[in-house]
Amino acid sequence: MDYFGDLRRHEVKPGDLLIAGLGDENHAVGRACVAPSDLGPSIVKADCFRVRLDQSRLLHRYAAWALSSSVVSGQVLTLTRGSTRARINLEVARDIQLPVPSLEEQRRIADFLDAETARIDQLALKRRQMRNLLTLKRERVIESTLGLERAQTTDGLVPLKYLVADVTVGIVITPAKWYVETGGTPALRGLNVKPGFISTGDLVQISAEGHAENRKSRLNTGDVVVVRTGQAGAAAVVPAELDGANCIDLIVVRPGRKLSPRYLQYVLNSGYASARVTEHSVGSIQAHFNVGAMKQIPIPSIPRTEQDEIVRLLDLRAGALDLLDRKLNHQEQLLTERRQALITAAVIGQFDVSTASGRNVTDGVTA
Incomplete structure (x- = not known):
């Protein structure tokens, strides 16, 4: 003070x-x-x-x-x-x-927007609350289908290293020295990997020399990449279009014949695995997860045919929830656009706020 x-x-x-x-x-x-x-x-x-x-x-x-x-x-x-x-x-x-309209008109516009945006904000809040509930339900569905809700002991669980062909790490030492603007090899970073998918909107490129020197971090279709720093533990399967790319500061799991890549992706993105990643992450500012801890995560040891059936079920069950989440997200975006259009229309005087309702004044207005 x-x-x-x-x-x-x-x-x-x-x-x-x-x-x-x-x-x-x-x-x-x-x-x-x-x-x-x-x-x-x-x-x-x-x-x-x-x-x-x-x-x-x-x-x-x-x-x-x-x-x-x-x-x-x-x-x-x-x-x-x-x-x-x-x-x-x-x-x-x-x-x-x-x-700057008259003072009285300013007051009417402010009163109108206070009331109407509060209504829109309340609707958007309800959508966000529903999406949060959907996220929780999705986690429960996945853990239940994987049988991980009951994984309080190590019965039926095996350290990951015994079920996969290899676990390695992407470029860690001064990766920026290999960066090029064009003509290089795409390289995934932690910000490109989200639970269950890979975003290619912000890929960096490394030179041919850097790609050749870092062969062990080259990616193959079906590899599973896992974030080490930040959103530690987020995992995604490498798609065919990124076959031959490289990666930076990611854990790379090569499933081999015993593990379905999609099954492993579901397991690693589950609440069960997230808790273990958090438990073994280090760093006071950003969570940091290492290869050694990755190898020790207990994974259900079940036949490949059972894994494939579980993936099929999860694609149906989680997919239905994901579709609903996308619809709610789209509704939130429409509400945001409508809110902005309403503010603009009121401020520039496209309607008389003393007689209007926010539910019928923004048709045709571009935010």
Whole structure:
């Protein structure tokens, strides 16, 4: 509190207008809100601007909505700087132009958007809660089908190393020295691997020399790659289109003939395996999982034919839940788009907010 006293000129009080000077792909630079009444002693830091307007001309509540509209955020985007994250400074923030209707109209717009966005936000929250429940149900279905709910002892479980052909690790020592912009070999990193699938949207490439020097980390179709750092334990089967690629700081499991790659993927992404990965991960900032611990994870030892049948059942059972999750996610996206369209339409005066309902005013409006 003594230091807070020294920084009093940066203080935030309830009702102040706050503008974000930094943005990313999910959060627009220049977005704004009004400081809530229960915030408590607070200050602004760099990349967050406190604004106190002449509210006899421009209300903070209305200004926050106007700054969050598409028409203003598009304007702000043209003023941004920064190669990796959109950023504006205080001088740019001062030059943002807002539509300024009468004070009474500002109040009506703010009241309307407070009520209608709260309705949309509540619907979105319900979708997220349903998705969380689906995630829990999916985990239970997988563990039950795998028979891992009863895996409290090591009966019927064998360390992974005895069931697979090999367990190795991707490039660990200064992988960046092999990076090339074009003409190289794709290389998977931890951020490319999610539970059950591989994202190829942000692949790096390594040179022919680096690929030749790191033969042991070359990937084959059907290998299972496992994240070591960050989302430790997340596992995915290497698809045919990545056959011959390389990898960086990933554990590579080569299943061999005893294990179905898809079966192993389901096991490693289960709550049962996640608990063991967490137990054997090290690192105070990011969880880090090593090859030795991977080899020791107990895996059900069952015939390959049984594994294939379990995969078939899980594809049906988990697949139905995944389809529902995708539908709920799509609904969330539509609600987000509708919310943004509603804000923009209200701010630029496309309808009379004193007589409108948010459920019938955004048809044809582009967010």
